[in-house]
Amino acid sequence: MSNVKTKEVLNQTVADLSQFSAVIHQAHWYMRGTSFLALHPKMDEFMDEVNDYLDVVAERLITIGGSPFSTLKEFSEQTKIKDEIGSYDKTMTERLSIVLEGFHYLRNLCTEGIEVTEAEGDHVSQDIFIDMKGNIEKTIWMLHAELGTAPEL
Numbered sequence: 001m002s003n004v005k006t007k008e009v010l011n012q013t014v015a016d017l018s019q020f021s022a023v024i025h026q027a028h029w030y031m032r033g034t035s036f037l038a039l040h041p042k043m044d045e046f047m048d049e050v051n052d053y054l055d056v057v058a059e060r061l062i063t064i065g066g067s068p069f070s071t072l073k074e075f076s077e078q079t080k081i082k083d084e085i086g087s088y089d090k091t092m093t094e095r096l097s098i099v100l101e102g103f104h105y106l107r108n109l110c111t112e113g114i115e116v117t118e119a120e121g122d123h124v125s126q127d128i129f130i131d132m133k134g135n136i137e138k139t140i141w142m143l144h145a146e147l148g149t150a151p152e153l
């Protein structure tokens with residue numbers, strides 16, 4: 001059975017997790033406003049989770065015969081998560097909304113990963129996407145709670 005699409009979605013995830021780690025780091029550095037003292041270290045936790053998944057996904061890709069993107073140039077060319085130059089003029093709500101948007105995108109990418117791995121019969125890769133999706137959905141709930149809104153999954 002072919003695993004071409006599984007390798008593609010795993011590598012897309014590699015590029016997106018790399019980019020998202022930088023986006024969260026920017027939030028960590030540039031945030032200003034209410035709850036800074038709690039949210040600044042929370043971004044460190046998010047980055048740790050994202051970087052852990054990045055390694056798991058890349059190594060799974062290698063295990064099934066693929067070659068993960070591994071340069072900043074490749075990450076930035078392949079990712080679908082946008083970035084922008086850092087600035088201090090965003091409200092805390094705007095900052096968190098940018099992070100939340102990234103998690104929503106990744107959650108949908110996990111859904112695609114679950115479908116593709118099902119079609120190609122790779123349940124080990126699928127398990128990674130399921131685990132990641134569950135954790136991301138919990139984070140989405142928490143970020144929405146901080147913003148005073150419902151999760152809207």
Ligand SMILES: [Fe+2]
Nearest residue numbers: 028029040044
């Ligand atoms: Fe720091």
